[in-house]
Amino acid sequence: MKLAVLGATGRTGILVVREALARGHEVTAVVRNxxxxxxxxxxxxxxxxxxxGMRKVTFFTDLIRPMVDAMREVKVTRLVFMSSWYTKYNSADPFIVNWVLKPLLLGQSLHNKAEMEDFLETDCLDIRYTLVRxxxxxxxxPTGKPVLCMEGQSIKSAERKRFTCCRKDVAKFMIDITEKDEHIQxxxxxxxG
Incomplete structure (x- = not known):
């Protein structure tokens, strides 16, 4: 399979590249530097x-639109994109997420990821995307256990053991769902786990 990995020099991106290469895929690494x-x-x-050199908060929306246009032009329809837990406001989310992490530490980045997700959900019905959060x-x-996986913003506290995920587990999960063509839209x- 031919794969393009954006952010391939990032701490998770390089692991996605290595996982794909280890499985015999052809990889184009798209990087800033x-x-x-x-x-x-x-x-x-x-x-x-x-x-x-781009470092502004609109990175995700600036990236996704031309990427989807290019995909449509060459008739590629599969997209697996890493986002994050808690991109959208939910009053049921923990107090520390809504009133400390989002506004003080992660707010602008999460807001832009939410805008990118909205674009995929409303304007990309022809794209077989999966957002990995x-x-x-x-x-x-890695723990060696299967990654816990649930559709939505986060995994409910009773079903997860921690608020973390090993980067290698993320890379493996992303390549797994690409190969199996799972969790479309x-x-x-x-x-x-």
Whole structure:
């Protein structure tokens, strides 16, 4: 399978690239700074992003629109995109999420991710997208257990053991659902098992 990985030099993106290459896929790594990608592989191509140097809060909406246009132009319909837990306001969410994390630490980024999700949900009915929503990402080793997965903004507290997800588990989950063509036009909250 031919895959394009945006953000391939990020801490999770590089793991997605490595997981895909380990499974024999051909990968085009789309990055802002090509010098950051030091991995070499016969099935790996590098593509510098037109968004090089972009650091503003509208990154997700600035990225998704031209990406979907390009996908439509070349008739590619499968998109797996990493978002986050709690992108949209819900009064049932924990107090610390609504009144501390969102407004003080993550608010603008989460708001822009929510706008990107709205665009996919309303304007991209022809795209077979899956939004993958991990909670706080860690560099820990995988547990070896299946990733917990539930449609929606987050995984309810009774069904998860922690508010974190190992980056390697996220990468594996993203490649798994791409290969199996699962969770089409859904937002899937995940957490380490």
């Amino acid at each position: 090509p010098d950051k990608l030091t991995d070499k592989h016969d099935n790996l191509q590098l593509d510098g992003s037109p968004f090089q 991990p909670p706080q990402l860690t560099d820990s080793e 859904k937002s899937m909250a995940i957490a380490s």
